[in-house]
Structure formats: C-alpha cells, structure tokens
Amino acid sequence: MKTKTGKVYIVGGGPGDPELITLKGIKALEKADCILYDFLSSPKLLDRAKPSCEKICVGKSDKLHLKEQGDINTLLYKKAREHKRVARLKGGDPFIFSRGSEEAAYLLRRGIDVEVIPGVTSAIAGPESFGIPLTKKNKIQSVGIVTGRKSDPGAAIDAPACDTLIYLMAVANIENVIKALRNSGRSDKTPCAFIEKATCDDSRIVRATLGTIAAEARRNKVKPPAVLIVGEVVSS
Numbered sequence: 001m002k003t004k005t006g007k008v009y010i011v012g013g014g015p016g017d018p019e020l021i022t023l024k025g026i027k028a029l030e031k032a033d034c035i036l037y038d039f040l041s042s043p044k045l046l047d048r049a050k051p052s053c054e055k056i057c058v059g060k061s062d063k064l065h066l067k068e069q070g071d072i073n074t075l076l077y078k079k080a081r082e083h084k085r086v087a088r089l090k091g092g093d094p095f096i097f098s099r100g101s102e103e104a105a106y107l108l109r110r111g112i113d114v115e116v117i118p119g120v121t122s123a124i125a126g127p128e129s130f131g132i133p134l135t136k137k138n139k140i141q142s143v144g145i146v147t148g149r150k151s152d153p154g155a156a157i158d159a160p161a162c163d164t165l166i167y168l169m170a171v172a173n174i175e176n177v178i179k180a181l182r183n184s185g186r187s188d189k190t191p192c193a194f195i196e197k198a199t200c201d202d203s204r205i206v207r208a209t210l211g212t213i214a215a216e217a218r219r220n221k222v223k224p225p226a227v228l229i230v231g232e233v234v235s236s
C-alpha cells in the first residue's frame with residue numbers, strides 16, 4: 001500500500017525584490033504548512049504564509065551554514081512525511097547554482113511528490129534591473145551563466161565562448177575569474193560590471209573593464225551577493 005505523504009514545492013523566490021516571485025510561487029507559500037527558506041530570498045515573502053505555518057531558516061552563506069545540505073534533505077523529507085504541504089523557498093531560480101535539483105531528486109527517490117516552481121534568477125534580473133540587455137538582435141547572440149567559485153579552490157574557472165557572460169559567486173575569487181577571461185582571449189578593455197544586491201532597495205552597480213574591475217570592486221567594497229557581467233552589453 002502506498003504511504004500517504006505530503007508534497008514539497010521547490011519555489012524560486014526571485015532575486016531580492018519580493019514582487020519578483022511568480023504568482024504560482026506565492027500560492028505555494030500561502031498554502032504551505034511549513035516553509036524552509038534561505039538567506040537570499042526576501043524575508044517579506046514569509047508574510048504570505050498562513051499564521052499556523054512553521055517557518056524554518058536553513059540558510060547558508062560563505063561563512064555560516066545554519067544547516068548542512070544532508071540535514072536540509074532529511075528535514076524536507078521529515079516534514080513531507082508529516083503530511084504537510086512544504087514550501088522550500090530558495091533565492092533566485094531554485095535550480096541555478098543552487099541545490100534545489102539535489103533536494104528534488106532526494107525527495108523523489110523516497111516517493112515524495114515534488115513540484116518545481118521556477119524563479120527569476122539574479123543572473124538575468126541583475127543586469128536587466130540596470131537596463132543592461134543580455135542579448136541584442138544580430139549582434140550579441142549568446143549568454144553564459146558561470147560559477148565564479150568551485151568546490152575545489154584550485155580548480156580553474158570557466159570562460160565559455162559566449163558574447164555575454166554572467167558570473168555568480170565571483171566577488172571573493174575575482175582574480176581567478178579575470179585570469180580565466182584573459183586566458184580565453186578577452187581583452188582588458190572588455191566592459192564589465194558588478195551588480196550588488198540586485199533588485200533590493202540598496203542595489204548598486206560598479207562599472208569597469210576587465211583590466212580594472214578587480215581594483216574598482218575593492219575600491220567600492222563590493223560584497224556578495226553580486227553578479228559580474230562581462231561583455232559589450234555593459235557599455236550599450
């Protein structure tokens with residue numbers, strides 16, 4: 001006999017502005033009996049939960065892990081087994097440089113019903129919130145979303161041959177990102193920008209070139225969360 005269990009909604013909370021979640025994401029939060037949330041999603045989204053909803057912060061940042069990934073998986077499973085409608089609220093899109101897909105796979109393997117609700121990723125919202133398009137008809141025809149940090153700190157950073165590159169998690173490792181871009185043949189004159197806290201009230205942009213972006217980021221004290229945009233779109 002199939003055991004009755006709850007359902008887990010893996011919800012993209014958007015990049016920071018609480019209005020940049022989808023309607024479907026809001027509906028999942030409103031009906032949830034339990035919400036497990038990260039630091040990157042807006043805390044205002046939790047106001048949409050019903051009063052009886054249990055809210056658990058499982059946030060991870062560079063320096064602080066309130067819960068390890070294995071514990072988050074186990075907790076999601078436990079809450080779903082309690083016949084609850086569980087929302088797993090994640091920053092941006094839940095599958096872009098996020099462990100949402102691992103969480104979904106873990107739950108599906110254990111027979112839990114999972115629905116993924118995509119979100120607006122910071123990789124796109126960051127540049128667009130400052131009016132920077134990622135593509136241009138017949139001119140800029142490819143975009144790559146790249147990690148600026150790998151689990152192995154010694155591993156080379158990727159710099160795929162796309163017209164526009166968006167690096168996430170690049171602030172602390174900017175020198176290695178620049179090295180990868182130079183090795184891929186990009187000139188020091190390539191326009192670049194860091195966008196910090198995109199779509200939040202205190203978001204800002206620091207524009208430079210590949211040759212100057214590291215110094216400009218230091219001078220302006222750029223801090224995570226920030227996305228780095230590389231390519232001609234920055235100066236357009």
Ligand SMILES: C[S@@+](CC[C@H](N)C(=O)[O-])C[C@H]1O[C@@H](n2cnc3c(N)ncnc32)[C@H](O)[C@@H]1O
Nearest residue numbers: 015092093096121122168169197198225226227
């Ligand atoms: C673990 S990744 C999660 C990405 C997320 N899933 C997304 O789709 O935006 C965290 C990185 O996303 C980027 N990020 C997330 N929110 C941001 C924001 N509001 N402004 C700028 N960058 C952001 C930063 O590069 C940050 O280090």
